[in-house]
Amino acid sequence: MFSARSLFQEIIDNDDSYRLFCSIAASGEAQGGWENGRIAALLPPSMANLAPKVARHGADEDKHGRIFQALLRKRGMTAAEVPEETDYTMLLERRGIGLAHDKLRRDAPLSELDIITYLSHSRVTEQRAADQMEMLTKHFGDHPEVGKAIRMISSDEDNHLAYCHEELLRLARAGHGRTIQRILHECANAEIAVYRDVSLAVMDHMGRILKWPTAKSAVLRAGIRAMYGYERTGGWRRMVSLSMPERRDALGGPASSAAEFA
DSSP: OOOHHHHHHHHHHSHHHHHHHHHHHHHHHHHHHHHHHHHHHTOOGGGGGGHHHHHHHHHHHHHHHHHHHHHHHHTTOOOOOOOGGGOHHHHHHHTTOSOOHHHHHSOSOOOHHHHHHHHHHHHHHHHHHHHHHHHHHHHHTTOTTTHHHHHHHHHHHHHHHHHHHHHHHHHIIIIIHHHHHHHHHHHHHHHHHHHHHHHHHHHHHHHHHHTOOHHHHHHHHHHHHHHHHHHHHTGGGGGTOOOOOSSTTTTSSOOOOOGGGO
């Protein structure tokens, strides 16, 4: 029988699967850093007060990308090419979730609706990130090679999620509640399908690298589809609820450094 812990242990024990895992993670975090950096630069004047927090969000994501790159360098590796079917950020954009990269590449200020869309999209995807990092922290927070990185990233993801809750609640009180709930539901419905597809693709690649038996791969695919079924029938609700977080003003200060992982 295998568990999440044993599966991840297999992945980090094998250089090729570890390289793919870190490369996928580094690419996604770097993309998130770029997106947040552009949003911070294009905030509408009415929301300029958000600029330091959006910029901090982007700086954190950039830091996470550098951490995964540093983990690769410690094994004498460079990043691998990320298979298109495992690119979570790109696949979400193709589903029309979040802000289109074409819009972010322009110099025109974003609208208030754009920022509500960004924060709603972030609330959903940061829930996913926080859940994943909580699981990894539980099983590998004390791992000598990756534990420190996992703990730092997990804390950041909790901050990002708290920030999204707090800002969306503020905007809901300002009269945007219906719009926020509509966008949250759209994002969550798309995200759970993309997460299923990406999970299946990643497991397929890992299975080939690690030479998993057909039966093991089949059980993992069934588990991923069962999780999607749970999320489709009710699990999505954890991604759209809003509550005032214990961590207030979670992105109110500067980002910490990734230098210690270099």
